[in-house]
Amino acid sequence: MVTTISAGDWSERAQALAADGWWLADLCGVDHLRIGPRDERFGVVVQLLHHERKERQMIHVTAVGDPPTVPSIAAVWPTADFMEREAFDMFGIVFEGHPNLTRILMPDEWEGYPLRKDYGVGKVAVEFVEQPLLQISTPGQGPDQAESKVRVDRLGQVIEEGDAP
């Protein structure tokens, strides 16, 4: 059974379904850029399972606006917490009312949303931005030794001028 509902009705509908005993099995985002004539590009696909009736149902929630927005259901089904974060991370779908909507799989400083259809494979030249704490400078090596006054060791602790080996 597949139903399509708009983002506006989703919050209310989810509460009714949860009260009816439906269990959230899965939630993921989909980018409809190259598929079918649709009004909105992004959608959220929700899989529900009813343990007593042994039934499944699929719900398509259309995300509206820019950035695409859908109300969060993490309060209705707490298990949606990670799933919504993943959909945000991969598609840039914003879940309104989510307690902690941050990237979950990609690095925090990542730009772009990898599973979008206009995000090509192999387009990214540099994977990680420079993080000063991870730089290890060994005495007598490295080009920037002269200008850097403070040096940190492997554990991020400052090496004093005097006790360098």
Place this chain on the structure above:
Amino acid sequence: MSTAEKIVTEIETRGQGAFVESYDPSDERMVINMGPVHPSTHGVLRLLLELDGETVTKCLPIIGYLHTGMEKECEDQNWRGAVTIVTRMDYLAPLSNEQVYSMAVEELLGIEVPPRGKYIRTMLAELNRLSSHLVWFGTQGLDMGAMSAMFYGFREREVILDFYEMVTGLRMNHGYIIPGGVWEDLPPGWERVLRNILDTFPKRIDEYESLLSANPIFVERTKGVGVMSRKDVLTLGASGPIARASGFDWDLRRDMPYEAYGDVSFGVPVEKNGDVYARYRVRVAEMRESLKIIQQLVDKMPGGDFKNMDPKLTPPPRDEMNRSMEAVIHHFKLVTQGYTVPAGEAYVAVESPRGELGVYVVSDGGTSPYRCHVRDPSFVNLQVLGPMVIGSLVADLIACIASVDPIMGGVDR
């Protein structure tokens, strides 16, 4: 502020050493990192812990260290080729991954798998449950200080991996189960090897139980630790042995049978206590039930085709390609382009060793998946870990991680 000054400020605010995130002497709480590289975190799981002395007051799993964009990679493969990607996700249950992906594609194609194909797939998925639970048994024991559990678990797992190698050609990441059936028929002599496994295994499981089940140290460290109520696990979406250890009697193999599970009889072990020991009991009992299922499948193994012989879907047999030009053309088309799948979407779920493993595939009518999302049980089950360990000791946290049995390849995909 210069970069150097920033570093100094950051180190000052972070406190002593890079592993301590913050330290507030007034309430004596400390935020520390556990992982991502830690022997007890089973891969690259990082836990941000807030500790009050030795008690955990907050536990936040931070994941993504093994993320390689496998769902994106699937979109670049043809339908058959994506099997080789999904099998690498949950690397301890590769055959379950292949099975569920193939079932989803078959649903879109609207094709049937011959009975022999179904039986082979079910049999391998159950063997996979055994080999996966044996790794869990080893690591759970190891984390509790019982190093011999690791040796025993891996000794028996080796026997099963040898059987995989005999059947699929590989020990892990097989790419053996394909949409339409399995890649090759079972090799000659498979039954003798498998019956040998089935004969020795019950005694071996007794041996494991004698190692840990009544071991005072193990029982002391696991009973009453990491207790989750039935309501908690359901709310947090946990499935599989974790849910069954908390008294939630649900198993997709029995309640929504797929493949050959309708033809075999087996029990679903359920425990009430919901602690680490209950999860241990459930998994060990599951191994015995898996043996029963495999035994029945071997006895009933039907003859006939092992895959759907539609030449537009699976490559023709080798000897036919030596004789028939048409077969060569079919093979060429399948290898270079692959087959198309009617536009549509499907969600199929199976009971993997860790719980509900689902695949959601979308087709735009082309030769590769438009979207292939995997609902990995480890990813969802990991959310249980935070609430599970609040108020327990750091040492108990180790027991809890092992009992959740997260596979980071599946969590991060």
